[in-house]
Ligand SMILES: CSC[C@H]1O[C@@H](n2cnc3c(O)ncnc32)[C@H](O)[C@@H]1O
């Protein structure tokens with residue numbers, strides 16, 4: 001497809017270009033071929049989008065979620081992480097089927113398209129199903145099979161094989177929209193020997209690693225009690241955090257550390273030196289009362305920070321606009337400094353920073369980059385007046401202002417109409433799967 005977007009206000013996120021008040025973008029297949037101010041050049045376009053009254057910007061990247069958990073939205077609220085996982089979520093997940101994860105993932109893709117998220121990082125089970133949902137919905141996904149070893153070598157071997165198979169079968173599929181990572185669940189559910197083995201496999205396969213780290217004070221205390229050090233130092237002792245390939249001085253393998261709430265100054269220094277990327281999940285951290293991540297300090301130390309929603313059972317949606325606003329407000333409140341985490345930094349976290357771990361050719365609108373972008377409706381009461389576009393996006397805009405989405409040069413939603421999925425079918429099937437899942441869990445509980 002050869003697409004022209006004209007009459008657009010454009011936020012490129014490109015340092016050398018910034019904002020264009022009235023401009024155009026030409027998309028040639030999956031790539032942006034031209035961006036400019038003023039009148040568009042003539043051409044044989046298959047499609048012309050008149051973006052008058054809209055802002056065109058890079059799509060949002062959600063760097064930590066569990067799409068299959070979309071079916072568990074509202075299943076168990078108002079609990080701390082340990083009880084939430086052990087008493088409610090893991091027993092429910094034991095009843096999950098591949099079909100559940102397929103429809104849950106597709107529902108998640110639908111919600112992300114509606115709310116302007118063009119790319120996401122996921123860690124879960126039945127990941128072939130999530131991959132199929134990504135293929136079908138047209139969005140971009142960096143997928144990892146979540147390996148829970150539980151310090152049991154046999155279990156670890158079986159989990160490792162599943163993680164490795166996902167990488168081998170799906171890396172680069174769907175015209176490169178699907179990428180993969182290894183996903184050891186967390187340092188308190190997997191041994192450091194297992195995590196070190198996973199890291200070696202990631203180096204061998206040229207993919208990254210996605211892991212939960214220091215999410216709760218309970219994790220910090222358990223690690224200190226069992227190993228005398230926190231999770232970051234524990235894994236540092238096996239060289240886990242180094243993002244450079246052996247023999248190279250350049251950061252090349254993303255290590256994506258989700259949550260990173262209970263970080264000391266020393267941990268932050270390690271992340272900064274080793275090039276670790278943090279996925280900050282403020283809403284999930286607030287809801288599970290896990291704590292407040294020291295994001296301002298991490299950014300000051302040079303850590304690349306991105307944003308994620310976490311799964312729908314701890315958020316309870318996939319709306320990155322809520323995540324952006326919460327991130328900004330929470331750092332200001334925590335540091336008692338209103339200049340902490342300004343709007344522009346938050347938008348960068350949700351776009352160009354996230355793109356660094358998913359696809360480096362996204363996140364910034366410029367020629368040669370992939371055409372992953374969204375149109376935000378500015379003809380809305382909450383968009384008048386706009387003195388600063390970053391302020392609008394973080395403090396006033398909402399996910400439902402997203403009007404049109406293009407990923408990899410393909411239009412997924414136009415003028416609020418989803419073009420790639422039968423929305424009703426997805427919602428109906430996901431709803432039925434959720435009802436049946438809950439019934440199976442209840443029946444099992446009755447038998448116990
Ligand atoms: C191994 S696949 C993912 C695994 O993680 C669980 N999970 C979901 N949210 C969180 C969280 O915030 N911290 C730790 N683990 C989480 C999910 O239910 C799966 O079991």
Ligand SMILES: [Zn+2]
Nearest residue numbers: 212258310311
């Ligand atoms: Zn998570």
